[in-house]
Amino acid sequence: MNSMKDNDTPSNDFFRLLVEHVNDWIWQINEQWEFTYSNSIVEETLGYSANELLGKSMFSFIKINEVESVQAIVLSAMENNSSLQNLDFTMIHRNGHEVFIETNANPIIDNQNNTIGYRGINRDITLWKKNQDRQQQLLDIIEASPDLIATADSFGNTTYLNPSARAFLGIPEGIEELHSVNAQLWTNKIVDINENELSAEKSIWRGENTLSNSMGKEIPVSQIIVTHKANNQNIHFLSTIARDISERKAYEKIIKRQALYDTLTELPNRRHLYKTISRLMDSKDKEKTFALLFIDIDDFKQINDTLGHKYGDRALKLIAARMKGSVRENDFLCRLGGDEFILLVEGMNTKQEVEDYAKRLISIFNHPLRMDNKLHSITCSIGISIYPDHGKDIETLMQNADKIMYHMKKQGKNGFQITQTNGG
Structure with a gap:
């Protein structure tokens, strides 16, 4: 195997072979900007063979709307015998697609110190350019x-x-x-x-x-x-x-409140009631008991019929506010619908305690409602059922309280009764 001695000078064939095997496009142009040499890698870059380039102007392969600006740069460099460094421009492949090129070149200078051409290296930076553009697009999106x-x-x-x-x-x-x-x-x-x-x-x-x-x-x-x-x-x-x-959270809060609260009186609604009763019934404390007071406003239909629903709604809001201000903080008061309200009372261990609570609730209606400087007398009837004595499920407990409340109305209204029989 032949080897090169230290004092040997590489031959032109050696350099030509070296140039032909690099991955970059190496070229030479004359002062008319025509290719006088190109290595074969140009075929991978632009689709043209090296021989097809010879005698053709480099600007005939550059994207047309970039020709003028690139010419100006190259002309200025030639006049100043200066190098071309990291010059970027777009060339057109034989198949018509764009190829992004970065070029570096040194001037060929004659004996009169004039630039008569350039020798340079072109690097295909299409993938890098596309990645850069993609990164810039993403950055623009991120920034905005x-x-x-x-x-x-x-x-x-x-x-x-x-x-x-x-x-x-x-x-x-x-x-x-x-x-x-x-x-x-x-x-x-x-x-x-x-x-x-x-x-x-x-x-x-x-x-x-x-x-x-x-x-x-x-x-x-x-x-x-x-x-x-x-x-x-x-x-x-x-x-x-x-x-x-x-x-979104504020909207969800509104939706949740609308789902669980009555829009007129701002009291909990029927759905909230059922959830609360279920929670109380599911308590692990087997001794837990609570009273359900079914409250119906007496003769409320007359207000709607004589004064109109506008006054009826005002009356319901006043009634709800009055009751809410009279019950204990930990008791659950809700509007079931129409003129019906439910009150859940925990922590009362005797029938007498429940009766005293109901009397106090009825007493809040002793004072008439004032609307438009007119007084309107209001009373209510209350039916009471106690868990688990009068029902071990929601439906039974509600039905028993409702039933005894209507029984109270038949006896003259403006009072309360506790369920006497076990409806469970």
Whole structure:
């Protein structure tokens, strides 16, 4: 096998072979900008053979709307005998698609110190350019996003905050000491995350969280936290995206309230009543008992018929407010519908205690309602059933209280009765 001695000078064939086997496009042009040499890699880059390029102007392969600007740069460089460094432009492949090129070239200078051409290297940066463009597009989206987007290193030092995150946290634009902002500022989950909360493949935590904004106000957010791992599975850096869900939470709260509360009187409604009774009946305390008072306003239909439903609604609101102000704080008062109300009373161990409570409730109607400077006398009838004596399920307990209440009405109204028989 032949070997080159230290004092041997490489032959032209050696250099030509070397040039033909590099991955970059090596070329030469004359002062008319015509190709006088090209290695064969150009066929992979532009689809033309090296021979097809010879004698043709380099500008005939450059995207037409870039020709003028590239010509100006090359002409200026020739006049100043200067190199072309990291010059980017677009060339057109034989098949018509665009190829992004980065060129570096040195001038060929004659004896009169004039540039008569260039020798250079073109590198196909199409994939890099597309990746750069894609990254820039993503960055533009991230920068414009209303969501809080941030990254931090493995020590929890913040490395990036988008404008929305800066505004949320009160971090000035352009702050140089960004890494001094601890990531716990934009997620209080960092110290809570454990392996059970993270996807084994992607190391992602997602859920609802609460962050404090620059004014110290706690804001509910929907958040994703990603732990990006290196090959050794150690955390390389963290990223997050968080969306303010204050409006959604407020809307959910309204919807939940509408589902459980009467819109006219703002008392709990029938659905809330059933949930509460179920909770009381499901108590693990087997000795737990409570009274259900079924309250019906006497002759309320006359108010609607004589004064109209507008006054009827006003009367119901006044009645509800009066009763609400008279019951104990831990008792449950609701509007069942129309002029019917239910009161659940816990913690009364004797029948006498329940009767005394009912008398006091009836007494609040001794004073007439005032509407438009007119007084309207109101009374009520109350039927009482006690769990579990008068029913061990909701329907039986309600039916017994309803039944004894109507029995009270037949006896003259404006009073109360307790169920006498076991309806269970």
